[in-house]
Amino acid sequence: MHTAAVLYGAKDLRLEEVETPDLQPHEVLIAPRATGICGTDLHYYQNGKNGVFTIHEPLILGHEAAGEVVKIGSAVTNIKTGDRIAVEPQLSCSSCAHCRRGKYNLCAKMRFNGSASASPPAQGSLQKLWAHAAHLCYPLPDNVTFAEGSMVEPLSVALHSVRKANLTAGQSVFIIGAGAIGLLCARVARISGASSIVMADIDDARLNFAKQHGLADKTYRLPLGGQEGGARAEFATRVSSEIQSALSVNRADVAFECTGVESCLNTCIGMANHGSKIVVVGMGQPLQEINLGLALVREIEIVAVWRYTNTFQAAIELISTGMVDVRSLITHKFDMENIRDALEMALSRPADLVKCVLLSE
16 A cells, blocks of 8 residues: 545545555656646646546546666566656557557547546556556666656657757748747747747736746737737737837747637747747646638648657756756655645745646655
C-alpha cells in the first residue's frame, strides 16, 4: 500500500492508501519527485470533468512528472534502479496505423495518465509509487533537477506545436496566451529562428514576465470582454487591427493560439498574414464560431495540435543545454501533502503564477 491523492469528483480530493500495483515485465516502479499542475488538473479538480471526459471512478491526477526509479520489471533493459527520469504519460497501443507511422499521439486506444478519458483510467503521478512503461521513461542529466524534469511534458507541447508550424528562420510570430505553454512556445519559436515575437494576453503580470525574460519583443494587453452574437468576428478583427497599430507591427507569418478561447482564435486570424499558419494549441469549447471567410481569402492554414509525439528526448536536451530556461517559469512549489492548497492557489490565479510544481521526498 502507498499514499495517493485520489479525486472522486469536483473538489472531492482525498489523500488515502491505495494498492501498489504488481510490476509487469515491461514496467518500472517510480517514486514521483515532482509533478506540475496544469489546466487539465484544475478542470478535473474544480468541475469533476475536463471537456467531454467526466470522472466516473476514482482518479489519481498528475501527468507532468519526474521521479526516481525504485524497481524494474524483468524485461526492462533501458532503465536501471536509481535512475532519475522524466515520464511521458501517453500509453498508446503501439500497433495501430497511427502508432506504426510514429504518430502515436493520435492512437484511438490511447490511455493518458491522470485523465478520465479511458475506463479504467490510467492513473497519474500524484502518488508515492507509480508503475509505468519503461520505454516512456527518459533519464535526466545530472544538471536537470526533478522540478525541471516535470517541465519536460509542457515543453513537449510547445516543441510539437512549433514543429507543426514548420517555422523557418526570419519569420514573425504572434502568440495569444502568456501562460506556461504560450511562454514555452515563444522560447522554442525563438531558438527555431523567429525574427520577432508579439505576445497578447489579458494579464499584465504575465506579459511583463514575458518581456522581462526575453520571451517577447512586444506585448499587448487584450480587453477583458468581447462582443456577443454577430459582432464577435468583427470585434476580434478590430482588436487585431488595434494590436498592429498600437505596436507598429505587421501581420505575422505564424500565429499560436494558446488559450482555447474563441475570440482569441479569431484574433489570431486577424493577426495572420496571407499564406500564414495558425497553430491551435489551446483546448476550448468543442464548437466555436470562427471567421473562416477571412482565413480563406488570406489562404491561412489552421493547424491542430494534439499533445505531442517524439519530443521528450529533444525537450530534455533543450533544458540540459540551457537553450530553454524552465526554472524561471516554476513560480510556486508545494509539498504533495498540500496538494489541495496548491490546487486552490492555482484556481485563484495570483498575479505572479506561471507554473506550480508539487514536490515529494
